[in-house]
Amino acid sequence: GQQVMQIPQYQHVQEGEDFTTYCNSSTTLSNIQWYKQRPGGHPVFLIQLVKSGEVKKQKRLTFQFGEAKKNSSLHITATQTTDVGTYFCAGPTVGNEKLTFGTGTRLTIIP
Amino acid sequence: DGGITQSPKYLFRKEGQNVTLSCEQNLNHDAMYWYRQDPGQGLRLIYYSQIVNDFQKGDIAEGYSVSREKKESFPLTVTSAQKNPTAFYLCASSSQYDRVYEQFFGPGTRLTVL
Numbered sequence: 517g518q519q520v521m522q523i524p525q526y527q528h529v530q531e532g533e534d535f536t537t538y539c540n541s542s543t544t545l546s547n548i549q550w551y552k553q554r555p556g557g558h559p560v561f562l563i564q565l566v567k568s569g570e571v572k573k574q575k576r577l578t579f580q581f582g583e584a585k586k587n588s589s590l591h592i593t594a595t596q597t598t599d600v601g602t603y604f605c606a607g608p609t610v611g612n613e614k615l616t617f618g619t620g621t622r623l624t625i626i627p
Numbered sequence: 628d629g630g631i632t633q634s635p636k637y638l639f640r641k642e643g644q645n646v647t648l649s650c651e652q653n654l655n656h657d658a659m660y661w662y663r664q665d666p667g668q669g670l671r672l673i674y675y676s677q678i679v680n681d682f683q684k685g686d687i688a689e690g691y692s693v694s695r696e697k698k699e700s701f702p703l704t705v706t707s708a709q710k711n712p713t714a715f716y717l718c719a720s721s722s723q724y725d726r727v728y729e730q731f732f733g734p735g736t737r738l739t740v741l
Contacts, residue, residue, distance in 0.1 A: 517686075547728065558717055558732040559670070604669065612728050613677060614660065614685070617670040 518543050520607050522618040530626050535595050537621035539588040539605035546608060548581055548588045549615065554601040597625050630654065631733035633718050638738045640705075640712075648703045648736045650718035659701040660719045660730065663687060670717065676701055705738065713740045 519542040529535050539548065547566045551559040563572055565581035565588065572579045578591045588605055602622045606615040631652045640646045652659065658677050662670040672685030676695040690709025695701055701720075705712045715737050719730040 549729065551730075558735050559719075559730075560732070561729040564727050564729065606730075608728060612723070613658075614672060614675050615728075615730065616672075617662075619669045622667070 518607065518609060518616045520605060520616045520618040522603075522605060522621050524621055525619065526622050526624075528624045528626060529595055531597060532594050535592040535599070535623055537590050537603050537605075537623075539590075539618050541586045541607050541616075543607075544585050546585075546610075546612065548585075549606045549608075550579060550588075550590055551604045551606060551617075552601050553604065553620075557601075559604060592623075595623070595625055597627065599623060600625050631718060631720055631731055633716075633733035633736050635736060636734065638736055639741055640738070641741055643707045645704055645706050646738065648705065648716055648718075648738070650701045650703065650733060652699050652701075652718075652720045652731075652733075654720055654722065654731060655698070656720035656722040656731070657698070658721045659695070660721075661685075661691075661693065661701070661703045662717045662719065664715045664717060664735075666715075673703065673716075712738055714738060 522539050549564045550562040553559045563579050569583045570581045576593045580589045602620045604620045605618040634649045660675040661673040671687050673691050674693040676682035679698050682693050682695050692704045717735045718733045721730045
């Protein structure tokens, strides 16, 4: 079945440093979604990418969808303590009836 | 105020007991989902439902059961057959809007088996 992997599993950065998480799918995706889960909280939708090679920005966050639509990345510039949490990518199955979530990257910030 | 509610927030049960987790949404979404999350792990799909009176097994359905009698409700029963039920359970719903398939999550229920 479809598998979605993320690296790294954990990332500790000094406040102000940049952070990147990478997402790889075993199958071509029609779209890719990113979610953020704060410690003790529930996942919250951040963005959806649809087009091959698409790049979208949300303030300090930059999301990219690969040309082959099998990989994606999330880059955070100049991390802040509010960025702490686990970032998940998710890809839909054929027909968009359900999502396969990635393994997640847990970001901790060293003040 | 639209959203998804899950109750209770914390639940304790004894081994051998069935327990039902509630999930209600007032977003008028057709699709609803149940996920299980273990500490430091990702989300694993238990069951999902695209329409009322219909649901499908996810990746880890064994030991769980669901019903979808109303559009806004999708309760999950954790049966005594589930070998290791202690986990964080998340309910979600979604509706295709302008081809965006965002899932909205409830606050979750933390189940502990004593």
